[in-house]
Amino acid sequence: MKTIVLGGGVIGVATAFYLRANGCDVTVIEREPDVALGTSFGNAGVIAPGYVTPWAAPGMPAKILKYLFKPASPLIFRPTFDPAQWRWISRWLRECDLERFRVNKQRMQRVAYYSRSCLHEFRGRYPFDYGRSKGYLQLFRSEYDVELAQPALEVLRDAGIAHREVSAAQCVEIEPGLRWARQTPLAGLYLPDDEAGDCARFTRELRAICETNGVQFRFDTHIAALDIEGGAVRGVRVQDTLDSTRAEETLTADAVIVALGVDSADLLAPLGVKVPLYPVKGYSATLPIVDDEKAPRAALMDESLKTAITRFGPNLRVAGTAELGNRRSTLREQALQTLLKVLTDWFPHAAQSSSAHFWVGRRPMTPDGAPLLGASGVGNLWLNVGHGSTGWAMSMGSGKVVADLVAHRKPEIDLDGLTVERYRRRS
Numbered sequence: 101m102k103t104i105v106l107g108g109g110v111i112g113v114a115t116a117f118y119l120r121a122n123g124c125d126v127t128v129i130e131r132e133p134d135v136a137l138g139t140s141f142g143n144a145g146v147i148a149p150g151y152v153t154p155w156a157a158p159g160m161p162a163k164i165l166k167y168l169f170k171p172a173s174p175l176i177f178r179p180t181f182d183p184a185q186w187r188w189i190s191r192w193l194r195e196c197d198l199e200r201f202r203v204n205k206q207r208m209q210r211v212a213y214y215s216r217s218c219l220h221e222f223r224g225r226y227p228f229d230y231g232r233s234k235g236y237l238q239l240f241r242s243e244y245d246v247e248l249a250q251p252a253l254e255v256l257r258d259a260g261i262a263h264r265e266v267s268a269a270q271c272v273e274i275e276p277g278l279r280w281a282r283q284t285p286l287a288g289l290y291l292p293d294d295e296a297g298d299c300a301r302f303t304r305e306l307r308a309i310c311e312t313n314g315v316q317f318r319f320d321t322h323i324a325a326l327d328i329e330g331g332a333v334r335g336v337r338v339q340d341t342l343d344s345t346r347a348e349e350t351l352t353a354d355a356v357i358v359a360l361g362v363d364s365a366d367l368l369a370p371l372g373v374k375v376p377l378y379p380v381k382g383y384s385a386t387l388p389i390v391d392d393e394k395a396p397r398a399a400l401m402d403e404s405l406k407t408a409i410t411r412f413g414p415n416l417r418v419a420g421t422a423e424l425g426n427r428r429s430t431l432r433e434q435a436l437q438t439l440l441k442v443l444t445d446w447f448p449h450a451a452q453s454s455s456a457h458f459w460v461g462r463r464p465m466t467p468d469g470a471p472l473l474g475a476s477g478v479g480n481l482w483l484n485v486g487h488g489s490t491g492w493a494m495s496m497g498s499g500k501v502v503a504d505l506v507a508h509r510k511p512e513i514d515l516d517g518l519t520v521e522r523y524r525r526r527s
Contacts, residue, residue: 107359109140110303114499116315122507127316136303139361142384142459144408144419146399147493148236148294149212150261154204154469156195159248172438174406178425188378191467205255207470207517214513215497230302231412233398236294237274239285241404264290280394283445296399298412299492332479355506359484361464373476379427379462383435384419387451395450407442416451418443429460463489474505474519
């Protein structure tokens with residue numbers, strides 16, 4: 101079977117890997133000169149199935165109002181005249197109900213736990229270093245943060261997920277570098293089975309494995325449109341971005357898989373496939389460690405400011421902030437200052453702020469948090485989109501699910517609530 105994967109982020113490359121494992125002929129189309137140069141490039145790197153959580157959660161609307169005018173904020177809201185923004189917000193507000201939160205979180209965890217299992221199986225066959233660390237510590241600054249975390253803690257307890265509620269002193273035992281913190285945590289939550297790793301580094305290594313196995317990559321290639329015939333997709337119309345004088349080319353395929361992040365919505369809309377994706381921007385800073393003793397060992401999350409600090413070998417990644425506003429990938433000073441505040445509050449001597457390399461990415465968020473996997477409703481066209489800020493945590497599992505569907509195999513997890521049908525039922 102001849103297949104084309106649209107998108108060279110971790111989602112697209114993972115999909116290509118499993119399609120090839122299923123015996124498919126695979127070509128990946130990417131507009132950038134390499135894989136993982138978009139949203140996969142500078143994310144937090146945390147793989148925490150136990151705490152994969154929808155952004156639509158009880159208390160979140162009030163939290164947005166609380167932080168709206170504060171200089172250090174995990175949330176930035178920039179109202180626009182874009183009707184898509186307001187439609188997305190309206191749907192998102194409905195999902196902040198407690199029962200909806202529980203359903204959505206369980207759906208996300210279903211994918212994330214399966215994905216971690218797929219990653220471990222893959223790592224057993226292809227061992228390579230991608231800055232992996234074990235354990236995930238969440239830090240609470242106030243009683244308000246602890247209160248907001250209660251619905252998520254209930255889900256952890258009900259699901260039997262390994263976790264420990266820890267004191268401030270126990271936080272320091274887990275992460276000794278906190279001895280030099282300027283901020284004292286009120287308490288913490290430790291998930292010993294969760295992990296972290298450099299997503300971009302992993303994706304580049306995965307690309308090399310894919311190429312060895314016969315997957316073709318076409319970089320610097322713009323996707324103009326999908327080629328439709330008889331109500332089904334027959335191929336993809338593409339254009340070389342480095343040579344605009346070259347004629348547009350049509351690549352034929354038996355199946356096309358869309359894994360383009362937020363850009364998926366515009367490509368699918370002319371076909372009548374409506375996916376409620378909106379770019380919620382996230383920021384990160386990457387810094388070299390200057391004092392190993394005073395740096396973190398693994399991954400942490402500041403629950404108040406929703407900012408993660410992750411160690412990748414000799415470097416630190418500080419990532420967070422959710423900005424709902426314009427679609428441009430521009431750095432905003434307020435978000436960058438929030439990242440640096442979190443770093444200096446918890447690990448003031450670990451790295452020098454002046455050495456920070458900043459990045460912004462557009463997270464492809466659905467209102468309810470869960471991704472959209474599987475059939476699109478158009479023949480030969482498949483979806484692997486909408487992973488939000490948890491694409492790295494869900495990548496291998498999502499890729500395997502979609503590859504199995506394309507190859508007419510039964511997926512190993514239940515897809516109830518994970519397909520585009522969940523939005524069609526509500527419309």
